[in-house]
Amino acid sequence: MPRRLTLADAVHHAREALAGGEAVVSVAVLSSVAAHGPAAGERISVWANRHEGTLGDLNLDEAALRIARTALAESDRPATHEIAGCTFYVEPHRAPPELVIVGAGHVARPLCRTGAMLGFRVTVLDDRPEFATRERFPEADEVRPARFDDPFRDVRIGRGTYLVLVTRGHKYDFEALRDVLHRPELPAYVGMIGSRRRTRAALEALAREGVSGDRLKTVHAPIGLHLGGETPEEIALAIAAEIVMVRRGGTGQPLRDRERVAERWVRSGG
Template sequence: MTEGDGAPLALAEAVRLAREALDGGEPMVSLAVIDSRGDGAPPPGTRMAVWADRHRGTLGDPRLDAQAIAFAREALVPGARLGTREISAGGVVAEVYAEPHHAPPELVIVGAGHIARPLCRIGALLGFRVTVLDDRPDFATRERFPEAEVVRRADFSDPFAGVSISPRTHLVLVTRGHKYDFEALRDVLRRPQRPAYIGMVGSRRRTRAALEQLAREGLDAERIAAVRAPVGLDVHAETPEEIAVAIAAEMVLLRRGGTGRPLRETERVWERWVAPRGESRNPDEGAP
């Protein structure tokens, strides 16, 4: 492992490193002292930058550094919350604050039609950086997709030219024709980098035909099996807005985990706690 050189980390440099992570670089944690006491204690504002395999900056004592680094790396775990911790060594006590910096997930929508518009809005609300691609100049416009980070006219013979595909990418294929969806799907499955999510619209018949063709062409079976096609959760969606909600729900399910079942069924509050007693549980009793 590569570790830091023990030099102090200036605020400007800490901000630059955080910005690099937010812009798509390696996830990192900014760690800062917010209070301290004891002889030789690091003053408030002392900073470190911590990655999975290295760090920059120091709190002035290797023992404090080791505790701070361990705390910061806990914050690198997906879903970790911001927080503080008190660390100590040699009579010095410091309260440190850890803030993780991850680039936001990306949503690339191929096709700018009736499903793409509500999906772009929902994706932006969920914190995705949204890119919309279409080969029609009247459709790939900022006016149609004001929430998107990027709106680009694309050539569907090379749909992802100039578009970065990474493990943060959630790719949804909703072009005006199944032929374009299939060609875009084939293109991305041939790339070495795997997106976090690939979804493609289409009927059961068209989906089967597309996946069978990809298998005949020798594409990796595991990667084909990971394609979400037909795309979205089964909520009997009919309108473009409902279909967009079903797609977004599936992306959240993949990111966060869960069953996709109604919470009413998984929690069963009525059956477990109310119905057996014939009345509501006394609030003072609490719930197991």
């Protein structure tokens, strides 16, 4: 029989996940009306391929595991579930997504603010000490000096990273893009600012270096959704919108065109 999990154990697992470890779901019994049901406070911690703890009943454990793994795949929000006379509290714990902005110029400032507002843990990198400052980026979790010949030294770039390349020069964007595309594990998103001509030149150069077409197609360049924006704030909004679209599986299509409410109403005669 698996050992019962204490509240301290569950809190420890949650804190590990929030600090950047593997995502975990806590499942706790709030109440039970069954005669021999589990006591309130019984709990298990569930990861993608393992779990710890027991509710004291194999069938309830299996039900809780199914609910928890669905939450792992589909939700960031806590919820309650009723099964076999028991009320479960199900709470996912995962590290916030990482937004790494390479370049600390005019677009980076509003993008940092927007990223923080959207719940990202924001890191800003630049090779200019006067630009990479806490005063310019108060909402960032980290502001780091960087060398663009080794842009991600001591910076973790993984599957949960959203990477934006907006340096002061196309050469530096290209060096950062080259670095990340040669890594074994690609980020969740990589976008590079620049014109169509510069984007094409960069991708052609990387193809000549042996970067596969499949990898090149993952790059969002020119970066952002087409909103017609011109100011740094409008460009940052277009970039943030594309990141949300990629993260949440959206299409970028206007909801008016997708739902066609007015068109259907007019066609039906009102």
